[in-house]
Amino acid sequence: MMSKGKKHTVAIVDDHSLFAGSLEKLINTFPDFEVLFHAKNGQELQNILAEKNADPEIILLDINMPVMNGFETAEWLSENHSRIKIMALSMEDDEHIILKMLRRGARGYLLKDIHPEILNTALHELIDKGYYHSEKVSETLLNSLSSDEEGILLNFKENELTFIELACSEMTYKEIAEIMKLSPKTIDGYRQDLFKRLKLKNRVGLVIFALKKNLIKL
Amino acid sequence: MMSKGKKHTVAIVDDHSLFAGSLEKLINTFPDFEVLFHAKNGQELQNILAEKNADPEIILLDINMPVMNGFETAEWLSENHSRIKIMALSMEDDEHIILKMLRRGARGYLLKDIHPEILNTALHELIDKGYYHSEKVSETLLNSLSSDEEGILLNFKENELTFIELACSEMTYKEIAEIMKLSPKTIDGYRQDLFKRLKLKNRVGLVIFALKKNLIKL
DNA sequence: TTTTAAAAAGGGTTTTTCCCTGTTTATTGG
DNA sequence: CCAATAAACAGGGAAAAACCCTTTTTAAAA
Incomplete structure (x- = not known):
């Protein structure tokens, strides 16, 4: 459940400005979450985490970024900020991309066709349970496990x-x-x-x- | 310039609900444009254009759609509604995808890392000049032409x-x-x-x- | 240390791939 | 119509890739 009073902090790492922008606005309408900052890529994230004393609980991390992509960034986060929970964002539901991301420490994987209510649920589950996978992703993972x-x-x-x-x-x-x-x-x-x-x-x-x-x- | 008084009508065809949703909100903040309707894919677009008497001037058309994708939809639009101006939307700036879309009648091509001001400009240029290409797309096209x-x-x-x-x-x-x-x-x-x-x-x-x-x- | 297993390298053969060249089949211009 | 030209098609032979089996080296277990 919610830690009463204070909002959970979220950072967004995604260079698709319109999407990321609306994501930020959307999250800030949630009662229990607020966006701390927004970085265009992994490089910028590193800088912000180093310079400012920002320390988000959750990072929404896009995989497709030009400079330092989601895989590299997730790897770096796992090594240097293992406490921050990573939620991967991607257009594609390719099982190997998902697995690759999960192996690098992502606790959740969201496809970008997000509905506002789902995002809220997802963030809550990430805080409470420690992980979240959308239905599509769960399906995909199930398939990939059966064919071993x-x-x-x-x-x-x-x-x-x-x-x-x-x-x-x-x-x-x-x-x-x-x-x-x-x-x-x-x-x-x-x-x-x-x-x-x-x-x-x-x-x-x-x-x-x-x-x-x-x-x-x- | 703007045809005084009445707003230009836009339809959105994109199943990425959060993105498309914010796109719609954004466009409705523009003084000269309003969103007429929003379809999740080409199939739905066909139905709406047939049933309702909706007749948008511009269609923002996502390429990556599950049911009836951007290529097919653009082809169908060119044959059946040639007056509607198509603006393609995509994550990728692959020159061959762009060319494929332009060949199918798209008058513009927007990468999805849209900034609000740019979208406004793009829509205006599409109405006034009849076409619009983002800088990145123009570059890409130039490259593909120079190396013939x-x-x-x-x-x-x-x-x-x-x-x-x-x-x-x-x-x-x-x-x-x-x-x-x-x-x-x-x-x-x-x-x-x-x-x-x-x-x-x-x-x-x-x-x-x-x-x-x-x-x-x- | 001895045993065992895995990684690295070799020998030699078959098949595929590669390159140069020649032949046949269309195509075109006079 | 027939020569000239180009293209599509095909061959011989060399090089590389693929294959199979054996041997040495290195690393890990017993």
Whole structure:
């Protein structure tokens, strides 16, 4: 329940000015919440948290930001301000983006087609229960758990991730080997192992896989 | 300039309720514009335009809608209500999405990081000049024209398009040849020609190119 | 330390990909 | 109509990628 009298403090990190602006106005109409400040990206958030003595309980964090995106920002927040509860904001309900964000410490995930009443509920649940997921997000998570890809597939080792990234460019395996300072034969080993595990027929398959799983961006 | 007295009418087609809601409120604060109605998608827009005798001058049209998306809706509007001026709304400033929308009859393209004053200007320009493009969009368009890809690159022949689509799967060129009922050597000719024209090093490059140019979807 | 497992690298073969070249099939201009 | 030209199509051979199996090195467990 509400800690009587004082309002819970919220910060918004989102550069979509109209959306963020109306979000701020909306939240300030809620009896139990008030917006402390509003940053355009993770960089600005860092500055504000450092300079001013602002210390919000909740941060509404947009994922798609040009300068320092939601993933990086969430990571930084988890390390430096672990007490602040992160609510991720995004247009997309892609399960891997959601999981990526949750792994980085987000306690909630809101799709941007927010209805005012839902936002109020969400903020309250975040304070009271410590977490919130919209119905759509819960569904998405449920689906992704049943098909247990996350367990088998997505625990790549650091070297494998590097290999995947490089293999999704126009580099030859020899070049990849040079960059990773490994023998071309080792690189071929990575390839062979990944192809088998992920049931891929060729490099094109790997690119498509990596894109779908958001391991790489276009 | 403003046609004295009466306000210009605007309709909003966007299912992101908070955004669309604040957009509506914002526009209604403008002296020269008023929102006639608000539809969640193209389907709903069709119904409203048919049933009610609503006839807005401008439609703010979101591209990312679940049911009937911006592209389809714009196409339908151009054919059935060519007098209504379409202003596309989107999060992304991808040049090919912009071009795709403009080709379908949009007179303007607004990125969703709208500032209130800019929206007012944009609506006025749309009425007065007949078109509006934000700075970012103009830049994007300029880039895409100067590097005249659209001319050289994107006039693929039917066979080439088929080849590109198939090559962006896990099929081998031999399999592609079978499907297209051509010799593997001919297919190889397509590959070679495309790689040279598009300056690609390998098939991975082709996949990335095709995705960027929206020739294929994930 | 010995055992075991995993990561890294090699040898050698098959298949795919790549590049240069030639042939056939349309297209066009005289 | 027929030569000239371009395009679509196809071949040979080299290079790279993919594949499979073995060996060394490194790290972790027993």
